[in-house]
Amino acid sequence: MDWIRLKLAEVLGTNQPVSKKLLVLMVCLVAAGVFLINAITSPKELAVSVPAQADETEVIVKPAEIFVHVVGEVQAPGIYQLKSGARLMDAVFAAGGLSKLADQSSVNLARELSDGEQVVVFRTGEAPAAAGPNSKNSRISLNQSSALELEQLPGVGPALAGRIVDWREANGGFKKKEDLLNISGIGDKLFAGIKDEVIL
Structure with a gap:
């Protein structure tokens, strides 16, 4: 922009013909217009903030203790509180063990139990x-x-x-x-x- 002002002052301050002065003035105005348009329309760098994505991983927390209902051929049927990850043999042990009539093959003593589960120990021949x-x-x-x-x-x-x-x-x-x-x-x-x- 400074060179435009200098050129304009130089031309207008001399004894140049009016037509030449007008021509220089028009060239300067066009150049100034182009400069302004270019400054307005030039792309600007925008700071785009990208929100951090929420961690969608669902964490499943197992309860520290579970409740299991033991029925059938055990010494003391009932509801027992056991540690999470307990096996069926733990539930049977909590219920006093198998009765003499229990069919051990009717249950998988190594199976892991879940909260709220009911365990049925059948009598031999009744499974x-x-x-x-x-x-x-x-x-x-x-x-x-x-x-x-x-x-x-x-x-x-x-x-x-x-x-x-x-x-x-x-x-x-x-x-x-x-x-x-x-x-x-x-x-x-x-x-x-x-x-x-x-x-x-």
Whole structure:
């Protein structure tokens, strides 16, 4: 811009013809305009702040302790508090060990337990057949069977099967077969007819 001002002062301050002065003035104005337009439209470096991406890695923290419900052929069935990562053998040990009637092959003692799990230790000869639950040669598990499977019991319809499941969930499972007598619709006669058809 300084050279434009100097050139303008030089031309206007001399005895140059008016037409030449105007020509120089126009050239200077055009040059100044080009300079200004170039300054305005030239790209500027913008400081763009890129927000740091949040760490999307989800950390799953295992509880320090778990609760396991042990039922069936153990010395003291019940709910036990164990350390996280405990094995099924730890739950059986907490429940006083296996009873003399327990079928050790019905459970995997080395399996790791999860919080809220129910462990069922079957009596020898009572474990569900390998072909599938509740086949003709196996009895129906009160603690594991669905309402539909419970309907296979003599005298048990959909409504009563639903009440059995509801009672099981509300009371943490069946501790003994006689718990069935606490359910509305099951009296001594019906109980006598199904007690040999069920296991815990």
